Amino acid sequence: MAGGNSDIKFIKKGKRLDGRKPDELRKVRIEVGVLNRADGSCYLEWGNNKVYAGVFGPIECHPRHKQQQDRAIVQARYTMAPFSVNDRKRPGYDRRSSEISYIISQALERVVMVEQFPRAAIRVDMQVVEAHAGTRCAALTAASVALADAGIPMRDIIPSCAAGKVSDTVVLDLNKEEDNYGQADLPLAIVPSTGEVVLLQLDGHLTPDEFEQAFDMAYKGCMDIYEIQRAALADRYGGSA
């Protein structure tokens, strides 16, 4: 964790500084099919986070040497706008964006039926236009919905959510202050139909018991996000979530 400044009291009378209970998500809103040009797209607001995701594909794979003879590859790309953070971020791709893009690609390859499209690429672009902690979870959640909107065959959609620790308390879905000055952050993404874990990171300090508690909390958060994803898709395409 960046600061690890545990002098701040993050929990007062069982409530967090933004008024949430420890196991409460921020408000999540998903809009499906918001862009004209992309084959599939999604706009997601998660608390004050704002993310666009767009999908093109299956398309020809560039560069050629990245082609796989027996399957498609998922080329996910996570980018933050310069104005998405308080101190302007230098435009362009940095090491953090590279890593996040890489692990998101791998998570998505688990559910996309890549074997149906040998040598092709499925391009998934995520643009964070406002960032307040938890943007990798928000981006992956939006990307799954955009893939579904593009009609890409998938085994399931992936929800993602983080848990963490502030003031020695395990909490769900850290906000910006909790992320900056908290004690741990544990982003998780799952395949709900199988219970598989497809993305997991940890940064900070957790006891074995706290890890169990945080992991279960994040897993439950993912399942709640999954319902919101399904409802957004049902809202766009009809049917029940």
Added chain:
Amino acid sequence: MSGQTVANLMRGHIEALAARGERTDGRGANEFRDVSIETGLIGTAEGSARVTLGETTVMCGVKLLAGTPYPDSPGRGSMTTTAELACLASEQFEPGPPREPAIELARVVDRGIRESQMIDFEGLCIEHGEKVWVVFIDMHILDYGGNLFDCCTLAAASALAHAKIPNVQHGIADKDVDLPISCWPISCTFAKLGETIVLDPNHDEEMVMSARLTVAHDENGNLRAMQKGYNGAFTVDEIKTAVKTARTADKVLRKALKEATK
């Protein structure tokens, strides 16, 4: 199939329509598509706007940071403009550092704003020779449906019009104030389709146009910036007609900007 291939198949149709004064989307030759402007969407930016022009959407964020002035203008703030052709906006946009089209786009928008003296840079001086406000205008293209130049200029102008100088956050004064704005530049972009000139090209028209002309005026009808693009050419008469057309055609964008900045 790529947008370019589809548009190439449409070339004959698009050019024949244009010659008859018609367009694929039913517009007249000198008509803009519908425009909508939303401002103040991004909490982390000092000013922001999302502008949709037909099928094109641009998100612009303005950030103000305290920095050192250039030695040749110690009492003036400065500005930097960037454009990101995000991959999700078009299958033709490739990841990587900005290439020529993105750089040209950012520079043309920059010129429209800079040369019109839209921002009063003298008003951005904090401490002569030591500290000034640097204005960062970052434009994110989210949906590419043709005519990025006019959509970006409008997005930048709308975001600037709403921007506040973050005095409180930087401990400079006890109140945030509006960015000093003195002029309203609006650009009009024309495309040459066969032998015909049309305003505000849509995606397919841009794919087959041979030449492009952007003309930026201020609210008094004076020219502030121009840019000719692509490897086709315009006749002298075509240029003069386009400049004259831009002066009246930009009214609809000017009205939208005025309403959004009330």
